[in-house]
Amino acid sequence: MTRIVQTRRAALATVGAALVATAFAAPAVAADDAAAVAAAVEALRVAMVAGDGKALAALVFDQLVYVHSDGxxxxxxxxxxxxxxxxxxxSLALSDQIVDVVGDNALVRHTFDSVNNLPEGxxxxxxxxxxxxxKLDKGAWKLLARQSTPLKV
Incomplete structure (x- = not known):
């Protein structure tokens, strides 16, 4: 009986240690993921301003749903x-950005301010x-969907 108790105690101690380690490791992983998502958002912003189709194509899914503020x-x-x-x-600036990583998905919220070039200057x-x-895809974050709404100036 003593041997079973010791084995259970050892198993519980191991599980407890693993839970504690996971609790401390998870925020670091989440912070790394959030930073990687923020870098992907910035890469998208830069590619949009540059009109870089190759970079844009690499940053979005084939199933992209991109909804503009006018619907x-x-x-x-x-x-x-x-x-x-x-x-x-x-110009295109993003501010007040919040990144929430949930597994292999991320929700990004920000304010988008741009000056858009129109015909005739x-x-x-x-x-x-x-x-x-x-969404994380083969180690890279890619845009799956985007929805926007106008803000009052």
Whole structure:
């Protein structure tokens, strides 16, 4: 009987130690994941401003659902077509960003402020709130969905 008690105690001690180690390791992993997602968001912003279709294609899923603040929807194909090789943005800034990683998914919320280039040298502005859904795919974070809504100036 003593041997069983000692074995159970040893097993419980091992499980307890593993739980404690996991509790301390999990925030570090989550912080690393959040930083990787934030880096992917920044890479997307840079590629959008540059009109870099190759970089944009690598950062989004084929099933992309990209909803603009006016309600129109882009697929991956139309998203790339609207930005690849264009100079759509004079500037694009993201602020108030929050990244929440949930397993192999991430929710990113931020404010999106841009100056958009229009024909004939004109510009327009956007001041919107954005929700993005990112998913880990073969070690890389890719955009799966995006929804935005206008903010009052």
């Amino acid at each position: 129109h929807l882009d697929t991956k194909e139309s998203f790339l077509k609207s930005l690849d090789g264009t100079n759509s943005f004079k 004109k510009t327009s502005t956007a001041h919107i709130r954005v929700l993005q859904v990112w």
